[in-house]
Amino acid sequence: MNDLRYVLSRAFRNRNRLRVIFFAMTLAVTFIAIESGVAHAQTTAFTYQGKLTDTGIPANGQYDLKLQLFDAATGGTAYVTVMDLQDVVVTNGILTVSLDFGSLPFQDQVDKWLEIAVRPGASTGAYNTLTPRQQINTAPFAIQANKASEAQTADAMSSVCNQCITDAHIVGLDGNKVFGTVANAANAMNAATAQTSVTAQTATTAINSNNLGGVSAGNYLQVNGNGSQLTNVVGTFKWNVIGGDQQAERNNGYLINSNSLVTINLPTAPQIGDIIRIADADTDPAGWRITINAGQTILRPLSTQSNLPWTPREANRDWASIASSADGTKAVAVAYNGKIYTSTDSGMNWIPRESDRQWRSVASSADGTKLAAAAELGQIYTSVDSGVTWIPRETDRNWFSVASSADGTKLVAVVLFGQIYTSVDSGLTWTPRETNRGWYSVASSADGTKLVAIVGGGQIYTSVDSGVTWTPREANRGWKSVASSADGTTLIAAGENTNVYRSTDSGVSWAGTSTPIKTWNGVALSADGTKMVAVAQNDYIYTSLDSGITWIQQLPVRFWGSVASSADGSILFAGTGGGQIYVNNSRATTEMTGGRGSSVELVYLGDGKFYILNSQGSNTGF
Numbered sequence: 001m002n003d004l005r006y007v008l009s010r011a012f013r014n015r016n017r018l019r020v021i022f023f024a025m026t027l028a029v030t031f032i033a034i035e036s037g038v039a040h041a042q043t044t045a046f047t048y049q050g051k052l053t054d055t056g057i058p059a060n061g062q063y064d065l066k067l068q069l070f071d072a073a074t075g076g077t078a079y080v081t082v083m084d085l086q087d088v089v090v091t092n093g094i095l096t097v098s099l100d101f102g103s104l105p106f107q108d109q110v111d112k113w114l115e116i117a118v119r120p121g122a123s124t125g126a127y128n129t130l131t132p133r134q135q136i137n138t139a140p141f142a143i144q145a146n147k148a149s150e151a152q153t154a155d156a157m158s159s160v161c162n163q164c165i166t167d168a169h170i171v172g173l174d175g176n177k178v179f180g181t182v183a184n185a186a187n188a189m190n191a192a193t194a195q196t197s198v199t200a201q202t203a204t205t206a207i208n209s210n211n212l213g214g215v216s217a218g219n220y221l222q223v224n225g226n227g228s229q230l231t232n233v234v235g236t237f238k239w240n241v242i243g244g245d246q247q248a249e250r251n252n253g254y255l256i257n258s259n260s261l262v263t264i265n266l267p268t269a270p271q272i273g274d275i276i277r278i279a280d281a282d283t284d285p286a287g288w289r290i291t292i293n294a295g296q297t298i299l300r301p302l303s304t305q306s307n308l309p310w311t312p313r314e315a316n317r318d319w320a321s322i323a324s325s326a327d328g329t330k331a332v333a334v335a336y337n338g339k340i341y342t343s344t345d346s347g348m349n350w351i352p353r354e355s356d357r358q359w360r361s362v363a364s365s366a367d368g369t370k371l372a373a374a375a376e377l378g379q380i381y382t383s384v385d386s387g388v389t390w391i392p393r394e395t396d397r398n399w400f401s402v403a404s405s406a407d408g409t410k411l412v413a414v415v416l417f418g419q420i421y422t423s424v425d426s427g428l429t430w431t432p433r434e435t436n437r438g439w440y441s442v443a444s445s446a447d448g449t450k451l452v453a454i455v456g457g458g459q460i461y462t463s464v465d466s467g468v469t470w471t472p473r474e475a476n477r478g479w480k481s482v483a484s485s486a487d488g489t490t491l492i493a494a495g496e497n498t499n500v501y502r503s504t505d506s507g508v509s510w511a512g513t514s515t516p517i518k519t520w521n522g523v524a525l526s527a528d529g530t531k532m533v534a535v536a537q538n539d540y541i542y543t544s545l546d547s548g549i550t551w552i553q554q555l556p557v558r559f560w561g562s563v564a565s566s567a568d569g570s571i572l573f574a575g576t577g578g579g580q581i582y583v584n585n586s587r588a589t590t591e592m593t594g595g596r597g598s599s600v601e602l603v604y605l606g607d608g609k610f611y612i613l614n615s616q617g618s619n620t621g622f
Contacts, residue, residue, distance in 0.1 A: 044101065046098070048067075048096070048099050049095070049097075050095055051272070052093055053605060057093075058092045060093075061121065063120055063121050064127070065095075065097065065117070066082060066116070066117040066118075067082070067085070067115065068115050069101050069113070069114060069115075070114075070115055072113060073133055079104070079112075081102060081105075085097055086121070113135050113136065114136055115130075115133045237277075239253040239277075240253065240254050242257070243262070244262060245262060245265075246262065246263075246264045247268075248267050248276055249267060250267050250276075251274055253279070255280075256279070256280045256281060256288045262286070262288045263291055264278060264289070265291045265293065266602075268293050270604040270610075272605065274603070274604040275604075277599070277600070278599060278601075279599035280595070280596055280597055280617070287593060288598075289592070289593045290591065290593070291591055297590060298592060298610045298611075298612065299609055299610065310541070310554065310582040313347050313348060313350065314333075316579050317579075317580075318337065318338065318577050318578055319561055319577065319579075320334050320360055320361070321359070321361045322562050322573045322575050323371070323564050324364060324565060324566050325366060325368030325566070326366040326367070326368075326527070326566065328567075328568075328570065328571030328585070330342070331368075332371050332373075333362065333581060334359030334360070334361070336358055336376075337356060337357075338356055340354040340359065340390070342386060342387035346571055346583065347571075350581070353383075353390065354381065354390045358376040359376075361374045361400065361413075362374070363404040365406060365408030366406040366446070366567070368386055370383070370407075370426060372408075372427055376416075378396055379392040379393060380393045380394045380399055380411075380427060393423075393428065393430070394413075394427075394430050397415045398417065399416075400414055400440060401414050401439070402414075403451070404444060404448075405444055405446060406446040410422070410423065410448030411427050412444055412467050414441070414453055416456075417436060417437070417438055418439070419436055419439075420432070420439060420442070420470070421433065422466060422467040424466070433468065433470065438455050438456045438458060439453055439456075441453070441481050443483050445486060446487070446488075446527070449464060449465070450488025450506055451463040451467050452484055453482070454479035454480075454481075457476060457479075458476050459474055459476055460472070460474040460510070461473065462506060464488075478496030480495040480496060480522075481494055481521060481523045482523065483524050485525050485527060485528060486528070486567070489504060490504055490529025491507050491510075491525075492525055492548065494534055495520060497518075498517060498518075498520065499512035499517055500513045500515040500551075502532075504529075513548040514551060515551050520535070520536050520537075521561050521562065523535075524572070525565060526566075527567040530547045531568075531569030532544040532548050533563050533565055533569075534563070535562070535574055536560060538559055539560065540554060540556070540557060541560060541574055541582075559577040559578060561575050561576060561577045563575070570586045571583070571586070598617025
């Protein structure tokens, strides 16, 4: 049975996967003491800090940025200066850049909006313009303070303001700038070196009184509370020692000290960047459990575990092909002599679409919006609304496999004992390519430039010009399925009585991997080509996390017919002939537990998603 495995785009190929979460903006202000002469304003530079995520994971590496100011949130007038920053280093999702648009944009004292475009540093392609624009509030307008133009010589103030500052004008003073005798130290911030405070009766609010040796303990002010009202306290993180179930608060840590299992529920209203830490005392034999609220999930790091469960979904059908969006949230599957089925929750639930046909293959764009399905002895059907509605394309042929570029614009389909057909307009029109052969499966790179197609009992063919020309590769074998990495460099193919074969040079050369010889019905790849999955007929599922060097056998024997992978390889879908769809989700979990001495650190990414930053000890659900 044919299985198309369209492997979705890598992060830097998929414009929709890059997302920047801007969480802080500060001005770099330099204050200059004015004695006389010309009064100076602050510099025009300011620091912009943000968080860059890739499929919900903090990004790492170098990225190119283009930034420009506008006078409106949308549309509006752009200021001439464009900041072009190359190879900005991003570490754990955090980026910090210094911007300088000059003083002109801020002289009209009207709010400005910052438009940001981004692409990976190694890329020479187009930039991805992010929306919405980020508003820069009025704080930057101190570049030229009101009336500053009338104070070019600050000396003039000496004759104008003589005793014009009274007590009512003084809100507070920086004690570090005050010298001489201080009449009342009631509000002194630092009295560590005060020599005459032995009899001070009003020093109850002194923050630091280390050397106040003559002050009795009873004269200190004691503050009781849990610290929940303290804000902007640099370098603080509140730890709580608990012995029972707890509703977690934002940016808190919990040290478990109990003889029974302690349940901690994640914050109900978290904000992006919030941190939750949980640790178990070595004396606690029971451990802890984390639960979530409605609409929340916990994302695992890309797991090195290979024994996570496969969960059966949907009813028994003759599943012919499955495809996934890049993030694994949206999936589409076709049943031979059945319908098209779509899912928007990583395969937990499926909705039937279209009519019963002899569906053979299905493909998806990276965002899961544009889909293409091929019917044996029928037409190709396309959808632009994630499978809700479908439009027939091309004429009736013995369509056997279809693949899509990441944006869904370029499609390629093969006809058993017919030709290869390509489309550059999302399936509206098609052009025949190559000669008639027993074409069985086809795959595409993310940009639709590099293609690979296999002939059952024949050779593998590759194209580097979006299917205009094709070159035969590898020897004749009983090929049944082929898959491609996002850049089209790493390819895998398998078939009847073969190993799983791999190419790391876009199909020029091929070598068998360490898999046993089986009848393989389907293969799939992660976007970077390092994570592989293959399904065998009346056999097992095999997965590899090291580019095919080693393979792990999973699940009992079934008539596996098709398989698909999310871009990062963390969510896998496998279909059976006459059985169910099975889902392996190594990214998301709804509950975690930890044993004695274990710990975990979570960060909130938004959209109900917590991400595991660190974990130690014996944990489950990771």
